[in-house]
Amino acid sequence: MAGLFQDGTGKCRLLDAGAGIGSLSAAFLSRWRTGGFHFSRVELDAFELDGALVGHLAQTLDAYDQRNDFVGNIYAEDFVLAAVESLSGSFFANPLEPYTHVILNPPYKKINSNSAHRLALRRVGIETVNLYSAFVALATAMTAPGGQIVAIIPRSFCNGPYYRPFRDFILERAAIRHMHLFASRTKAFKDDDVLQENIIILLERDGRQVAVTISTSTDDTFIDLSQRDYPFDRIVFPDDPERFIHVPTSPERSAIELSSAIRYTCRIGLRDRFPKPHDDGALSERNRMGNRGLGCGYTFSSDSFQW
Numbered sequence: 001m002a003g004l005f006q007d008g009t010g011k012c013r014l015l016d017a018g019a020g021i022g023s024l025s026a027a028f029l030s031r032w033r034t035g036g037f038h039f040s041r042v043e044l045d046a047f048e049l050d051g052a053l054v055g056h057l058a059q060t061l062d063a064y065d066q067r068n069d070f071v072g073n074i075y076a077e078d079f080v081l082a083a084v085e086s087l088s089g090s091f092f093a094n095p096l097e098p099y100t101h102v103i104l105n106p107p108y109k110k111i112n113s114n115s116a117h118r119l120a121l122r123r124v125g126i127e128t129v130n131l132y133s134a135f136v137a138l139a140t141a142m143t144a145p146g147g148q149i150v151a152i153i154p155r156s157f158c159n160g161p162y163y164r165p166f167r168d169f170i171l172e173r174a175a176i177r178h179m180h181l182f183a184s185r186t187k188a189f190k191d192d193d194v195l196q197e198n199i200i201i202l203l204e205r206d207g208r209q210v211a212v213t214i215s216t217s218t219d220d221t222f223i224d225l226s227q228r229d230y231p232f233d234r235i236v237f238p239d240d241p242e243r244f245i246h247v248p249t250s251p252e253r254s255a256i257e258l259s260s261a262i263r264y265t266c267r268i269g270l271r272d273r274f275p276k277p278h279d280d281g282a283l284s285e286r287n288r289m290g291n292r293g294l295g296c297g298y299t300f301s302s303d304s305f306q307w
């Protein structure tokens with residue numbers, strides 16, 4: 001993950017939220033110490049809520065403290081609450097200077113509606129359902145223009161209505177530069193119990209969105225790594241109101257992409273021909289339309305027909 005950042009100079013402000021024992025920070029700092037980054041100074045803010053890990057985290061960071069060019073600040077506190085306080089400019093907050101680099105392997109945990117986290121996040125305009133997406137949204141908000149964010153996160157944010165506000169939040173503030181997909185759910189993170197697809201994403205705060213590099217490997221050994229650039233309209237389809245984030249793995253457009261192109265094209269025509277039903281009648285109206293040829297040579301299923 002540390003290898004995904006572009007090289008940089010000057011002062012680096014690094015954030016590692018949910019730092020654990022500091023493995024990701026160590027990877028970043030090792031790259032710096034071995035000449036892979038040309039920063040004159042690194043200031044790290046590492047947040048870790050689990051008191052049992054903080055001593056190990058301090059030990060990890062100590063190894064990079066031999067010269068006068070590194071400061072590691074350990075915050076043994078809740079990152080969500082600290083970040084919200086800082087972003088909202090609360091009088092009692094410890095203001096955190098914007099970051100130039102963020103490296104994240106955030107916790108995965110559902111955020112219940114009306115929980116302290118949900119209410120805190122709402123204060124800074126973040127509406128999301130899981131701690132992992134909350135961490136990425138907060139980190140993005142705290143990153144300086146041009147700053148880079150590398151995070152390993154579950155792929156679930158890419159689609160589904162619950163993550164729509166999160167996708168909007170990210171896509172409005174950052175460009176997607178690179179996504180790495182692990183092809184095997186069972187192999188990546190074999191030490192975890194969670195079997196789900198994970199991706200590593202590189203975002204650039206306020207960056208201009210151009211083509212996105214997609215790489216794949218079976219697992220975290222990266223032996224069979226392959227990569228290719230894809231135009232952004234293959235990542236987020238133009239006119240997709242849900243802004244699903246796709247991870248294409250072949251230069252040929254897939255059946256889903258082709259059918260989406262048809263769906264969006266046809267939908268524009270259909271909106272004019274069929275007035276939007278009242279909400280309480282929407283389902284039956286959709287069912288009535290479902291599986292019926294709609295005059296553009298294709299049959300639509302009820303769940304692919306959207307107003």
Ligand SMILES: C[S@@+](CC[C@H](N)C(=O)[O-])C[C@H]1O[C@@H](n2cnc3c(N)ncnc32)[C@H](O)[C@@H]1O
Pocket residue numbers: 017018019020021022023024047048049050053077078079080104105106107108
């Ligand atoms: C998935 S682990 C990642 C650890 C480490 N970054 C790594 O990659 O090995 C997530 C970490 O976030 C910490 N954590 C969970 N909730 C937190 C919160 N609200 N604020 C700060 N850290 C939190 C957990 O204790 C855990 O160490």
